[in-house]
Amino acid sequence: MADSEGMAVRLQSLPQATQVGFRVTLASQMSAANALGIPALPGVNRFIGAGGLLVLWLGPDEWLLIAPDGMVEWESRLRNAIGADQGAVVDVSANRVGFELSGPAARDVLASCCALDLHPRAFGPGGCGQTLIAKAQVILAQTDLETYRILVRPSFANYVAAWLEDGVAGVQGHAKADL
């Protein structure tokens, strides 16, 4: 995927990563957090980044771990921590590919194709959500003030990238016109 260079916003594709989805009962959530080296699993619409890992809330008993590529051992590590009868752990690494959208106008680009309220009063760094970009389902996480990570199923990746690139062209055209 070509990067779009520019001052206001930049879109790039992220390297492949290990992804492990897990569902876990209340009783085993602390053990899962301990195994991941975080004080607790993130709450509703939040994610935690620590030690090269991202842990994202997906639903009331469901999270997604993103680890560097090749760290397949996370599946068994989590399964051992959670216990066989306290949840389910599945390696879903091929399920989604990632994009990063960054720059002062990143939020404007997303506003062109995503209905989630990303205003700082409602979202902000540490926020994540499953939602739609155009009509494709995505996991969206805001990693810092001006950076968003977008996880999308591979067959929709070109479609979502095209929408985002269109949005990038829009705000950059706008920025130029402002000068």
Next chain:
Amino acid sequence: MHPNEHALHNPEFLWRNPDPKPSYDVVIVGGGLHGLSTAYHLARNHGIKRVAVVERGWLGNGNAVRNTTIIRSNYLRDESAALYEHCLKLWEVWTEELDYEILFSQRGVLTLNHNLHEVREGHRGMYSNQLNGVDSEWLDAQAVKEFCPIVNTSADLRYPVAGGTLQRRGGIARHDAVVFALARAADRLGVDLIQGCEVTGFDIQRGRVTGLVTTKGRIGAGKVGLVGAGRTPLLARMAGIEVPLQSAPLQALVSDIVEPMLPCVVSNALHVYVSQAHKGELVMGAGRDPYTSYAQRGSFHILEDQMAAALQVFPIFGRVHLLRTWAGIVDVTPDASPIVGITPVEELYLNCGWGTGGFKATPGSGWVFAHTIAHGAPHALNAAFSLDRFETGALIDEHGASVAVH
């Protein structure tokens, strides 16, 4: 232009506006197309003269004038083909019979297929139609292009056009003119058309209906026909009858007036169907909103999807402006076929469930329902469309053959 030309073409009084009499032989509840058609046929075919139609608003305020006026008879099942073909044959003589310009135009209904599965379903429907004496033919993509040149048949579409079925005898008519024509014809046969008269309850004595409670007082009735379209569940509940319906919004829209560019009706499974009205507007229907509603209002994303599909198939529409959108509340049955027949209450009859596709049925719906009311038993054409089929399991599944919602 003659200063009175408007008045000449639209004479102010097409029907009397009577107050209700104390009682009638038959009272029809609902002054939409199917209610008016029923009253007209009761008087015309069965010689029943003491007939009233009671309507809570004005005649034709509901789906009668909110629909996209597509007329066709290419339904899949034998029972449906017989009933809808009966309707189409009546349309073919109605302009003359009603002596009113209803702009019935048999310009052809073209149903596009976009993949192998749809092509097979299209052929299945076509063969079934032909066996039932309903005209239907197959057009490949090239023939589609010749029949309707503005269809985009290029192969690199997201949903390329693989071909389609054509019913040449299908087409459109002007819905409000049909309301006027029927109201005038029924009125001339002595039917009282009572507007602003809402039914709020039923007099039911020992299992038999004897009258109606309305906002214009009690009206006695020997027989009652319920033809309330989207509001049927509310009416039926007042009479203690349960109906297997969902009332939901169906939206449509028109463009500004443009030069003639669309010679036929075009439909497909992408949730857009379109024709060009005589005046020049493009009339387009959308998919149905999924939720139960009586608000006559649907969600915007349904219209967005519809426009996206329209632009794929007809790139030329990209320069057209959208003028107005609206919704009607459609009464949808589990098998997408209507319910026309008797009820557990004696002398109370039910005609509903035409859902997203009852405009085309206007003539035949009233014809068979009038027969059912007059004889106290259904005509052969509507016998299968009974309320009890949902209990016996003899459903008439038309989900597939309706393709889009019209």
Next chain:
Amino acid sequence: MLLIRCPWCGEREETEFRYGGQAHIATPRSDVDDASWARFLFHRDNPAGPFAERWVHIHGCRRWFHIVRDTLTHDITRSYLPSESPEDAG
């Protein structure tokens, strides 16, 4: 476009959800008579007013939940978990 509150994720646009029809319908035993079975399969309340119905947050957390929505105004007055009844939801 409805704005629907998922009890877990919060308010989201209608396009993230799918409709599931009337809520709180119990599946009858399989030996009920044909009339009761037909009622269960095909008959729904269709009230003009508040209506308890099921939605699923299909593009979000993928959980089923219930709302009470007025079929005349489309106002949504409650959003609650399937385990709750429409009365005791806040």
